[in-house]
Structure formats: structure tokens, C-alpha cells
Amino acid sequence: MAKVKLSSFAFARSGDKGDGSNVGIFVKTRADYELIKKVLTVDAVKRHFHGICKGTVTRYEAENMLALNFLLRDSLGGGGSESLKTDAQGKTHGLALLEMEVER
Amino acid sequence: MRDKVLIGYGQGFWGDSILGPVRLVREGPLDYLALDYLAEVTMSIMQKLKGRNPKAGYATDFIAMLSRVLPEVHRKGIKVIANAGGVNPSACLDAVLDLAKKQGIKGLKVGIIEGDDILVRIPELLQSGHMLANMDDGRALSGVQDRILSANVYIGAFAVAECLRQGAQIVIGGRLTDPALVAGPMIHEFGWGPQDFDKLAAGTMAGHIAECGAQCTGGNFTGWRDVKDFVRIGYPIIEASPDGSFVVTKHEGTGGLINRETVISQLLYEMGDPNRYLGPDCTADFTSARIEEIGKDRVRLSAIKGGPATPTYKVSISYLNGFKTTGQLTVSGPDAVAKARLCAEIVWGRLALDGCTFEEHEKIVEIVGAGVCHEGIAKPTDPPEVVLRMGVKCNDEDKVDRFGMEIVPLVTSGPPGVTGFAGGRPKATDIVGYWPALLQKDQVKTRVRVEVT
DSSP, X not given: OOEEEGGGTOEEEEEXXXXXXXXXXXXXXXXXXXHHHHHOOHHHHHHHTTTTOOSOXXXXXXXXXXXXXXXXXXXXXXXXXXXXXXXXXXXXXXXXXXXXXXXX | OOSOEEEXXXXXXXXXXXXXXXXXXXXXXXXXXXXXXXXXXXXXXXHHHHHHOTTOOSOHHHHHHXXXXXXXXXXXXXXXXXXXXXXXXXXXXXXXXXXXXXTTOOSOEEEEEEOOBOGGXXXXXXXXXXXXXXXXXXXXXXXXXXXXXXXXXXXXXXXXXXXXXXXXXXXXXXXXXXXXXXXXXXXXXXXXXXXXXXXXXXXXXXXXXXXXXXXXXXXXXXTGXXXXXXXXXXXXXXXXXXXXXXXXXXXXXXXXXXXXXXXXXXXXXTOOOTTOEEOSSOEEEGGGOEEEEEETTEEEEEOOEEEOOOSEEEEEEEEEEEEEEEEEEEEESSSHHHHHHHHHHHHHXXXXXXXXXXXXXXXXXXXXXXXXXXXXXXXXXXXXXXXXXXXXXXXXXXXXXXXXXXXXXHHHHSSSOEEOOOSOSOXXXXXXXXXXXXXXXXXXXXXXXXXXX
């Protein structure tokens, strides 16, 4: 077991859902899927995005894709054209999640 | 019935590269070319243009693109499906007919789908009890009724199929859903019905994968180091079969990458609940799909399950919601971050001296280069320079403009190393608010009209 970034073995993509950010993450093996299911709890993701996500976090599982999908509400400063943020659509939040370090 | 239909997706959004559709037409076999030209904000801009000129209000980029490929499209019999009609499909129809006549193309059938634009019907709908409440927060639409800029229903794939059935080679819609541009041709080619939920779900899923163009062929892929030849990136082609299974691929010899990972990446994009992806024609269960690599740049999806659609259409309404502006300056090191922070304090302080203050949620300070996108996650560093980006929003246009005047003075009256002020003084612009709502399906009737050159 060593501390590694999720980016070393996982993939991610993100975009907006209103004022929320939709962050999907997936892996290539069953073992890694069990790992991210255990590590990426709603609380852990909310903590990781403490500087970005001001609302609640919901987690969905898609086993066929070995994927987890997170909805991070109130994360885009109003969302769409109402936001003043550089990343008003959460395009970079997938990469932000991949920066998390886990024991693997 | 054909046992295989090739549907390319050449335009992922308004502003996507013109090379996408042009190369899909030129660089290999294709039966259909799907093109998305709309976004939430686009419709309000188009209504504004139409207000000034009754012949405007559609995506002129579509005409510019067609002018390059129409003879080839006509000769090869490629059918084009686009939501380029914006808020004025009939003007877009006229523009395509004009272009075809100019290029000497005879016998081209062009069809339009109307009925999505409900802007003028809002008072009548509200009066008859359709609340069009905001899906996000439940607010009543009557509160912003005098500020509405556009209102469009998301129309599904059966209207596209009907337009094709009437013989159109070019199908122009207004606010068609992005996946409908792909599912429509499948319904038409394979004779699927409104109760074929598994197949409709497959069409929806295929459309979802393709709807952002190159985002499923290696674009925006976190495994980007494996992607070859971004310059010549191939746009997606859905190789559809009558049983609902399909292959995601691209023209041979093009750049980019299609594998299980690039396809799953795009499936997750703005996905929401994977068990129940909502569309106007069905709900799709993304977790049911079998996803397998069957060759180089070929990923097959099968076994997709779907269910009935909801009794409502989604409606996209835009409205005026105040004013905003942002401005930026570059601040060099040493101590770039500290100096940028000081600059921001100076701006807010000077505005306050002049009686101009903003609430916390009305203003933003970003120090680009010091961890803006990954706020709270990126570790602090000492970059050689940063971009200070500041902005405000509120209902008072004069206050927003007043803010814009205090950015550039920092060059001579703040800390040293402030530069890079370009683009003039930031000016207040309209904030176009987005108002998602639901409307009972029986309130919407689509109409199809086909004309020939």
C-alpha cells in the first residue's frame, strides 16, 4: 500500500447541472472499483471540494462502467451565465477530484 | 431496411470547429450528419436578433458550413439534421433554399420542425394554470414574467423522424434535444415506435455519447497523453443497428482516440442519475449498457434498457437577471500573489470611498495561476506572475460600470509590476438567467414543413 493520486489509475469528466457540478470518475479494474467505492464516500468528496462545493453531495454508482458519479450542488457561483467564476461550468472539477490521494 | 446506418456528429455546440462537419462529409462514408448549434444562452441572443430583424434568429454558422459542403452532401445523399433553426426555423429554411439555388442544386428537399418556441404563449399558459415553476428552486414564473427573453420546449426524436419520412434531406429544428438528432434517424431508418423503449433508450444513449462532438473521440480526456494527432481529431460516427446496438467510431485515418475509457468519460458527462436519464421520448438506464472494445477506435454498446418518458416536456426559459462585468490585470513577481491580493483590496476600498459597495455574493476575486480552478485543493505556490481577475454582478447597471473604472488605475497607483491591461474598461453586460421548467406534453404540438428547390 502506498499513497497515490487518483489520477495515477482513474479517469474523470465533469460539467454543469444548473448551479451544480456533475463529476464522474471511473477505473479499469474491479479491484480499483471496490477501492474507490470505499474511499470516495459522500463525506470524503465534500471535504475534498470544501473550497468549491457549498451545497450537498449525492453519489451514484454505475457498475457496468466501474464508475461513480457525484452531483456537487451549489458549486458554480450561480452557474451558467450568472456565474462570475472562471470555471463557471465545472469543467475542471474532474481533474480536481483526480488530485485526491488514496492508499492503494 | 438497412442493417447499418452511419450517423456522424459534427458540431458539439454553438462555436464548435467548422472542420468537424466538413471533414465528416469529406473523409469517409456517412449517411447522416447531426449538428447541434444551441445552448441555453443562445436562444435569448437569437430572440434579440429576431426582434431587430424578422429574417434573423437562427444559427448563421450553419449556412456558412453548408456553403462549403452542400454540393457534396447533395451528391452523396447525406442527410443533415440540425437544430440550427434557433428561434426562427423558417428563416433558416429560406437561407438554405437560397444557398442551394445559388449553388445550382436542384431537387434538394429541406424541412423544418416548429412548435418548440412558446415565448408568445407564456401569458396564455400561465393563465390556464401551467405554472412553469423553476425546477431548481420552485419559484413562480410570474415573478420574472416581464423580463423573459426566450422560452423553448425540448423536442424529441419523433419530430425529426417525421420530417425525414416526409422526404427532407436537410432537417432544421429549433430546440431539439441533442440526442434527438441521432435517435431521429434511427427511428426513421429502423421503424421504431413510441413504445420501443429499449431501442429509444439506445438511441438516446448514442446521442448522449456523440452530442459533444470530439469529447468522445479523445477530446477533454484525462488520459490525454495517449491521444494522437489532436489537430486532425476525428468527430464521432454512430454505426447504428436495427436491434438498438451501436458502435462508436470515427473515419479511418483521422486523429484522436476511441476506446472504452473515452466513451465512458463522455457517458458520465452531465449524466446525473445513471439509472434514469430523462429525455422527451423515454428514460434511459445507462447502467444497463454492455460496453466493449471490438477493434481499433471501435466501441460497441448493447443490451441497453429504457422505460416510458415522463408526461412533461422540459422547457428552457431565459430571462434578464441583472448586470455583470469582469476585468483582469497581470501582476508579476516577486510576491505576485500578495500584490494581487492587495490590488483587489485597493479596488474594493476605492469604490467604497466613492459610496459604491457590493454584497459578498455580488463580487469575485480570482488570482489565476494560484489555484483558482482547484480552490482549496491545489497547494499554494509562488508563481512568477498571476492574472488578477475581478468581477461584480447586481441589478444596478451604473454600479457595475463604476466598478469597471477602478481596474486600470492600479497600473500606476498600486503595487509595482501591474501590467497586461488590454481590452479596454470592462462594461456592464446583461446577465441572462436560465429558468428550467416543465410543461404537460399535450400543450405542445410540433409541425413539419418540407420545401424543395
